[in-house]
Amino acid sequence: MTTASGGPTRLLTRGERIWLTIVYWGLVAACVLFALVGWRLVHSQEAPLKGVLPVTAKILRSDVVAHKDAQGHTLEQPIVMYSYQVDSVHYSTDRVTLREASRPGHWAKDVAARFHAGDTVTAYYDPASPGSAFLITERNWLVYPAFIVPVVLAILLAALWPRVAGQASAGQASAGQPRNA
Secondary structure, three states: OEOOOOOEOOOOOHHHHHHHHHHHHHHHHHHHHHHHHHHHHHHHHHHHHHOOEEEEEEEEEEEEEEEEOOOOOEEEEEEEEEEEEEOOEEEEEOOOEOOOOOEOOOHHHHHHHOOOOOOEEEEEEEOOEEEEEEOEOOOOOOHHHHHHHHHHHHHHHHHHHHHHHHHHHHHHHOOOOOOOO
């Protein structure tokens, strides 16, 4: 056998082929592990949104509160106070997103600007905990590639294995054959 440059190829020993197999499938396993972590992130984001019900809410006030994080960066959090009623029980809260969020930049001001005192809006609540509502059903779209990319890589690597394994053992199969001069 020769390489593309015309030089002879070095045959892989049995130990090297075993090592290649272990490393290759270890990489596939790592991709699957990352995909599982990504799936967990996707699921932890989607599961709380599945059982929520819409409810009409009335905005009482809207504001932005600034504070500093541990590194001294200024973060802002929208505070939107609203009231709503579930099964004849009145509730009021200031929870804007499913998970409490403070961010740098204009996000908090943009969110607060969407809600004005007296506005009627749709809030979302969990029937198991009707006092815990939120206004925005936003998702972090970065968690989806954390699941999809490793899955695609694992599938590609698994699909390419016959070719890699064939090249690794092709030299071994032809090792006993005489070379053409």
